Amino acid sequence: MQITVAELRLKVLKTLKTNYPAKDAMIITDYLVWAEMSGIKTQGIIKLTGAEPLQNIKPKAKITVEKNTKLSQRIDAGTNPAILAATLGARTAIKKAKKYGFGMVGTRNIFSSNGAQAYYVEMLAKEDLIGIMCSRSPASTTGFDSIDPLFGTNPIGFGFPTNEDPIVFDMATSAMTFFGLILAKARGEKIPKDMAIDANGNPTTNPVEAMQGALLPFDRSYKGAGLGMMIEILAGPLVGSSYVDNKTFKEEWGSLIIAIDPNLLVEAKDFKSHCSELVKKIKESRKKAGVNEIRLPGEKARSNFEQAKISGLVDVDEVILRELKYI
Amino acid sequence: MQITVAELRLKVLKTLKTNYPAKDAMIITDYLVWAEMSGIKTQGIIKLTGAEPLQNIKPKAKITVEKNTKLSQRIDAGTNPAILAATLGARTAIKKAKKYGFGMVGTRNIFSSNGAQAYYVEMLAKEDLIGIMCSRSPASTTGFDSIDPLFGTNPIGFGFPTNEDPIVFDMATSAMTFFGLILAKARGEKIPKDMAIDANGNPTTNPVEAMQGALLPFDRSYKGAGLGMMIEILAGPLVGSSYVDNKTFKEEWGSLIIAIDPNLLVEAKDFKSHCSELVKKIKESRKKAGVNEIRLPGEKARSNFEQAKISGLVDVDEVILRELKYI
Numbered sequence: 196m197q198i199t200v201a202e203l204r205l206k207v208l209k210t211l212k213t214n215y216p217a218k219d220a221m222i223i224t225d226y227l228v229w230a231e232m233s234g235i236k237t238q239g240i241i242k243l244t245g246a247e248p249l250q251n252i253k254p255k256a257k258i259t260v261e262k263n264t265k266l267s268q269r270i271d272a273g274t275n276p277a278i279l280a281a282t283l284g285a286r287t288a289i290k291k292a293k294k295y296g297f298g299m300v301g302t303r304n305i306f307s308s309n310g311a312q313a314y315y316v317e318m319l320a321k322e323d324l325i326g327i328m329c330s331r332s333p334a335s336t337t338g339f340d341s342i343d344p345l346f347g348t349n350p351i352g353f354g355f356p357t358n359e360d361p362i363v364f365d366m367a368t369s370a371m372t373f374f375g376l377i378l379a380k381a382r383g384e385k386i387p388k389d390m391a392i393d394a395n396g397n398p399t400t401n402p403v404e405a406m407q408g409a410l411l412p413f414d415r416s417y418k419g420a421g422l423g424m425m426i427e428i429l430a431g432p433l434v435g436s437s438y439v440d441n442k443t444f445k446e447e448w449g450s451l452i453i454a455i456d457p458n459l460l461v462e463a464k465d466f467k468s469h470c471s472e473l474v475k476k477i478k479e480s481r482k483k484a485g486v487n488e489i490r491l492p493g494e495k496a497r498s499n500f501e502q503a504k505i506s507g508l509v510d511v512d513e514v515i516l517r518e519l520k521y522i
Numbered sequence: 523m524q525i526t527v528a529e530l531r532l533k534v535l536k537t538l539k540t541n542y543p544a545k546d547a548m549i550i551t552d553y554l555v556w557a558e559m560s561g562i563k564t565q566g567i568i569k570l571t572g573a574e575p576l577q578n579i580k581p582k583a584k585i586t587v588e589k590n591t592k593l594s595q596r597i598d599a600g601t602n603p604a605i606l607a608a609t610l611g612a613r614t615a616i617k618k619a620k621k622y623g624f625g626m627v628g629t630r631n632i633f634s635s636n637g638a639q640a641y642y643v644e645m646l647a648k649e650d651l652i653g654i655m656c657s658r659s660p661a662s663t664t665g666f667d668s669i670d671p672l673f674g675t676n677p678i679g680f681g682f683p684t685n686e687d688p689i690v691f692d693m694a695t696s697a698m699t700f701f702g703l704i705l706a707k708a709r710g711e712k713i714p715k716d717m718a719i720d721a722n723g724n725p726t727t728n729p730v731e732a733m734q735g736a737l738l739p740f741d742r743s744y745k746g747a748g749l750g751m752m753i754e755i756l757a758g759p760l761v762g763s764s765y766v767d768n769k770t771f772k773e774e775w776g777s778l779i780i781a782i783d784p785n786l787l788v789e790a791k792d793f794k795s796h797c798s799e800l801v802k803k804i805k806e807s808r809k810k811a812g813v814n815e816i817r818l819p820g821e822k823a824r825s826n827f828e829q830a831k832i833s834g835l836v837d838v839d840e841v842i843l844r845e846l847k848y849i
Contacts (some may be wrong), residue, residue: 250581266623267786296593297624325760343807353752361640361753364748396810414741421691421819424681424804428689432796433652435788439803459594460628461762469759476766477751480670483723489666492748 196513198522200503203240203511204228206521210243210250219279223249226278226314232509236501237374240511244518245377249276252306258283261435265295269435270302277302277309277330277448284452285315285326292324292454300452301434308332309450312352313365313493320354320361323463325455328352331430332448334441336369337409338420342396344409345439347448348373349426356463357470363493368423369410376402389415411499426472523839525849527830530567530838531555533848537570537577550576553605553641559836563827564701564794565637567838568630571845572704576603579633585610588762592622596762597629604629604636604775611779612642612653619651619781627779628761635659636777639679640692640820647681647688650790652782655679658757659775661768663696664736665747669723671736671767674775675700676753683790684797690820695750696737703729703737718741 207227211220230239244248256273258280262271268287272280284300291298309315312328317325332347339345352365370390379386379402391405392398399405412419431438436449457466461517480487503509516522523751534554538547569576583600590596595614599607611627618625634672636642639655646653647844659674666672679692697717706713706729718732726732739746756766756778763776784793805816830836843849 262787264623264786269787296591297626299624299782299786323758339804339818340813341804342806342810346806353533353755355755362751364752365607366745366748396808412744414743416741418693418740418817421693424689424819425691426681426683428797428800429652432793432800433787435786435792438796438800439807455626457760459591459626460589460760461595465762466759469765470755473755473759473765477666477668477672480668480672480766481723483667483669486667489668491666492744492751 196522197508197510198516199507200228200232200509201507203231203509203521206519207240207243210519214250214252219275222282223276223278226282226310228509229314229500230310231511232474232500232503233311233315233496234510235311235496236512237372237378238308240519241515242310244515247307249278250312252276254306266291266297267299268301269430270300272302272305274304274306277305277307277450280305281309281315281328281450281452282318283293283329284450285318287450288326289319289322289324292319292456293322296456296459298454301430302450302452303434303436303447305450307448309448312350313354314494315361315452316352316354316365317361317363318354319452319454320356320363323356323457323467325356325457326352326354327455328450329426329430329451330448330450331427331436331438332373333437334439334446335373335406335410336412336423337392338412338423339417342392342409344441346408346420346423346427349423349430351422351426353358356457357474358467359474360497361470362474362491363497365493368413368419368426370413370415371410373410376405380406398493512522523849524835524837525843526834527555527559527836528834530558530836530848533572533846534567537786537846541579546602548603549591550603551608552610553637555836556565556641556827557637558838559827559830560638560823561837562638562640562823563839564699564705565635567846568842569637571842574634575798576605576634580631592626593618594626597627599629599632601631601633604632604634604777607632608636608655608767608777608779609645610643611639611777612645612655615653615779615781616646616649616651619646619783620649623783623786625781628757629777630761630763630774632775632777634775636775637677638692639677640681641824642779643679643681643692644688644690645681646779646781647683647690650683650784650794652683652784653681654771654782655777656753656757657775658754658763658765659700660764662700662737662768663734663739663750664719665739665750666744668720669719669736671768673747673750673754675737676747676750676757678753682797683784683794684801685794686798686801687824689797689801689818690824693740695740695746695753697740697742698737700737703732707733733752
């Protein structure tokens with residue numbers, strides 16, 4: 196159902212303020228409302244529902260900087276929400292890259308997923324920086340010739356500034372999201388074929404069996420598994436988090452945020468123009484029969500967001516609104 | 523057929539010295555012999571054959587540094603061989619990362635392909651640095667809902683130090699290499715199904731039609747196309763090279779080499795131990811029925827290389843040896 200963006204923002208903020216200082220609650224609210232406005236429902240206010248809703252997390256410690264250099268920072272999030280740690284991390288990466296040309300921030304000891312990498316890399320791209328971000332999660336995805344879960348669903352995101360909207364691309368390296376399994380289980384539904392294996396390595400369409408087994412890599416092959424492994428290293432050992440592990444399910448997620456000033460190699464204004472031109476060339480290329488427009492990564496989400504911004508209205512799942520007592 | 527590594531090296535060096543100074547010839551020889559020893563035949567001395575063999579390139583200018591900062595360098599290769607430019611670039615990235623924690627080098631105006639990204643990122647990993655490298659090439663690969671070639675076969679490589687051999691992963695973002703098309707054409711063979719489309723966007727197994735049309739992304743879907751696009755930006759506009767273009771077929775290739783000191787975020791010795799442990803965990807995981815050993819990316823090539831090093835013998839295509847008058 197449709198509600199106003201303003202109302203949704205106020206209600207989410209109120210929910211989060213029960214547990215977090217206003218400043219932190221605002222940061223998490225900004226992310227959640229962005230996800231809803233962008234139509235990325237699996238990464239939005241659904242995080243306020245379920246067995247361990249975001250507003251009920253009891254962080255064990257404050258967010259602290261464990262290591263700091265000119266170019267880098269490692270953050271121990273003290274089991275605070277990943278969204279909070281990632282936003283602070285992105286801001287720090289921006290500051291460092293604006294000053295030195297490069298900024299890299301690792302976050303560890305975070306509670307659960309930070310959601311869509313697109314949100315954070317877009318923050319960087321809007322500052323005329325190149326953003327690259329990846330995150331590891333508890334092992335859920337297999338690869339190579341293994342039948343065990345090895346890597347997380349391990350998303351990677353890229354953001355580039357242009358003269359128009361930033362180019363933003365964001366993908367999981369698993370065939371489907373772990374949240375997709377949770378949702379299918381909750382609804383008593385099957386998952387599509389060729390997405391997962393059970394604990395014995397046999398194909399399954401049962402989400403519970405898939406949870407006990409493993410998801411497949413996005414290409415069902417070794418390149419996808421290889422990329423998942425690369426992200427496992429960059430957002431695991433490199434940030435001091437876990438790796439190839441699903442024991443520490445709640446806290447040992449990890450993220451790496453990299454900000455690069457294009458001025459390190461070219462003039463930023465040329466870079467932006469060329470990125471704009473690159474998009475134009477792709478969009479003006481010849482299309483498959485029956486296709487009216489070539490849509491690039493992130494375009495649908497941005498169009499949803501802009502529409503919600505203009506109309507002031509956002510489509511939200513009624514079941515979730517009722518569960519949260521927002522209606 | 524088998525010849526000694528020593529003999530192959532001498533002969534390749536002699537071939538290259540006809541056109542290049544000894545120092546440059548040695549750099550290119552090192553790469554080509556490495557590729558042959560590693561069994562990466564499509565990226566080895568075959569580059570000395572064909573219509574435009576490497577030893578016959580007439581570079582238009584010397585390799586010059588166009589831009590230099592503490593953390594970065596942009597190289598105009600003056601149409602010198604890509605292997606030369608990439609090796610010099612990797613060395614510079616290493617120096618910068620060792621001094622400042624981060625080094626990024628872009629190369630443009632290079633002649634043709636630098637071969638396997640694995641070679642360069644392994645150089646970085648052997649210096650206890652993280653290496654990430656990607657390259658763009660003339661448009662040959664389509665994506666999204668386009669039927670035009672948009673991106674190159676755009677490979678990306680990653681290298682990480684461990685307490686044993688480095689972890690090295692290297693992949694093209696196209697379903698097959700462009701060289702695979704050239705080879706199939708030369709042999710009068712068909713290519714496998716679901717690899718390419720013709721100029722009208724219809725599936726084809728004819729390599730000539732595929733060259734006039736386009737290769738498909740490695741996953742035949744939008745994630746693969748998205749990754750190809752990201753590499754097109756990183757190794758195109760970011761290094762001052764071309765993008766979404768197959769007009770400047772010979773020279774406007776581009777590469778980006780990134781070196782990161784893990785000490786920026788953690789202790790390098792811990793990072794290496796954890797990377798070793800990560801490999802161990804994957805290799806010790808449960809295997810698919812009928813699989814004896816889980817082989818990780820780059821393992822087969824390294825095992826070939828080590829075997830050639832120990833035996834002093836390398837397997838080389840006899841047809842190529844005859845064409846080069848090496849036998």
